Amino acid sequence: MTADNPFESLPRNAANHAALSPTSFLAWSGGVYPDRVALVHGTLRRTWGETYRRCRQLADALTRRGIGKSDVVAIMAPNIPATYEMHFAPAMAGAVLNALNVRLDADTLAFMLDFGGAKMVMVDRQFAPVMAEAIAKLDTPPVVVDIDDPEYDGDEAPIGEIEYEALVAEGDPAFDWQLPEDEWNAISLNFTSGTTGNPKGVVYHHRGAYLNAMTNAMAWDMPTHAVYLWTLPMFHCNGWCFPWTIAAKAGTNVCLRQVAAEPIIDAMARHRVSHYCGAPIVHSMLVNADADQLARIEQTVHGLVAGAAPPAAMIEGMEGIGFSLTHVYGLTETYGPAALCAKHDDWATLSLEARVEKNARQGVRYPTQAALTVVDRETGAEVPHDGETLGELVFAGNIVMKGYLKNPEATAEAFEGGWYHTGDLGVVEADGYIRIADRAKDVIISGGENISSLEVESVLSRHPAIAASAVVARPDDKWGETPCAFIQLREGETATEDEIIAYCRERMAHFKCPRTVVFGPLPTTSTGKVQKYELRTSAAELGA
Structure with a gap:
């Protein structure tokens, strides 16, 4: 004990400190609710106990094949059970997941695989042709694993050396996985859109993934055993961290290969979906759907819409069909949503037009994000809360990326002045809520x-x-x-x-x-x- 500060004599140890990692959510749901359904895909029903065992088995299989700390394992697949399992298994082996955008061309995919240094890539049969073309461009190609999803009826030939289920079978379901030694270790690699040159590799850490996953449930008031429909691609900001959120809530993941009005409505009605996410176009798809089809959905469905202000007509339309919509805001660099338009009870008494105006704002920081504000782009000073003075939205806190992979210049520029600079322009209103005016370039x-x-x-x-x-x-x-x-x-x-x-x-x-x-x-x-x-x-x- 020191004379000056006795508090410093209390050390961190194995009994009072563990690294934060979303892999712990899977261990919890698999242990506490082993018989509850975790995954629904066509006729497949897989429980949390099974999912936990399979992810441990896959983690062991990866380890046996030489995949270890900071090695990148990629996947090119839609929202299917294999994509969900890959959000846990590589991390359990100490590796880094790179979920690839399924709409990209071969040249871009080849760049990502090469730049990220992927040692292995899982490929759904639907995307075998484009991935074969991408892999052929590489001097050092990764090991290719085919995913033969029974819900896909295409006839593309396999391109890998082993099928996914056979790879899983190589491992031990009792694999003694460990939390990361340091929660700052990388858990995933997500590439930006690359609209102005090659895409940048955004690196997430275990701590940020854990906190954002937890805050998704907190900010959305998501109940235990929520039923979540995968309309949002899991490759997009790791599905806004919702693969890990649903494990934390021991909910049910309803997988979806095709994002279209008919399969969405059918899944919502059939499985009594309670929650889903998407860009404005996904919600507008439902607003414009056939009224008789929508009538099949009897439960209240909660939706998250992200991005700049969603069109007023879309917010009105969602109210009209009885869906509860919450507006969130974030970027790839902030693990997806890192701000939300937190609702107030008295908003319900406002006119429709006033409610739309309130709900269209980007809002306030997530509770686990340290700061969100708007600053003058020249001076860096916070703008007044007058709803008029334009500045740039900036974030700081635990749910901001580690940085851009192999790009120190872009990382330093993004973090200039102790903030992550979004490039979005907006104002702060009198109540402290932020409203985006536009992208700087728009x-x-x-x-x-x-x-x-x-x-x-x-x-x-x-x-x-x-x-x-x-x-x-x-x-x-x-x-x-x-x-x-x-x-x-x-x-x-x-x-x-x-x-x-x-x-x-x-x-x-x-x-x-x-x-x-x-x-x-x-x-x-x-x-x-x-x-x-x-x-x-x-x-x-x-x-x-």
Whole structure:
């Protein structure tokens, strides 16, 4: 005991300290609720006890094949049981999971496998052709494991040296796995979209994954044994950490190979789904679904919507079909959601329009995130809480990435001034809630005036003929830039450019209204986000 500070004489030891890791959630659910259903996939029903044993078995199989600390194991598969198990087994072996985006091309996949140094990759049969092409580009290819999912009826030939179930069988289900020596160790590698050059490798640690998974349940008030539908890709920010959240709640994972209205509604009705997540386009898909089909869903369904402000029409539509929607915000670099629009009881007494305005905000930090604010991009000072002064959204805390793999310059830039800089522009309102105005690169500067593309898109979302819209800058000789709206109409609906422009001019300042309207389907990412970089290229090609 020291004379100056007796508290320092109490050391950390095995009895009072353990590394935080979401793998511990699986051990808990497998031990406490071994007979409860953990995974539903077609006719398959797998309990938590079985899932825990299988993940230990797979972890041992990986270890026997030389996979160890910080080795990368990749997977190219949709939301199926193997993808879920891979969120635990590599970590139990000390390895790092790299869940690959199933919509990527061979060149990008080859870059990711090579840059991440993957030693093994699991490949669902549906994606065997593109993965074979990607692997052929590598000087040192990884070991390839085929996943023969019985729910897939394609005829693609296998490309690996062993099938997934045979690999699992190589291991011991009683494998004595250990928590990481250091919770700062990497648990997963997620690549950004790479819209401006090669994608960056975002590294997550065990501590952050544990905390974000736990906070998902806390912030959403998710009950034990919730039934969760996998509409959100598990490759996207590790499914926003929900593979680990559902283990912590001993819930049921309902797997889904195809994200479309009919299979979503069928799964919700059949399995009495209580929770699901997705980009605005996923929720809009349900709003626009057949009313008779939606009537099959008798329970209250809770949804998380992420990103910039979801269209007002979508929030209204979700209320109309009886779904409870919560708005969250985050990025790949923050493990997915790291902020939410925390609801207040008195909001229920507000008008629909006022509720939509409240719920469309990005809100406040997750309880386990240290800080979220908006700062002046020049001075770094926090902006006043006046709902008007524009700045950049920044995060700090335990649910921010370790950094970018093999990219110290980008890491240092992202963490400049002790904050993670999001690149999103927004304001802080009087109640402390944050509202995004736009991505920095999406602000349209017309005649010296800043125009928020999100504001224009929100107006367009209320047009009865419009299913989806995206607004970007088009070069203009006089104004520098003007808004260009790309619009996808609802099936069977028609509209003209003049009608759309007139609709906007009735509802907002004229200088903010689109000067150009282009009709057609919108390019989207695998998570439903509109690929604005493609639209910016198209707008530039239209000329001034």
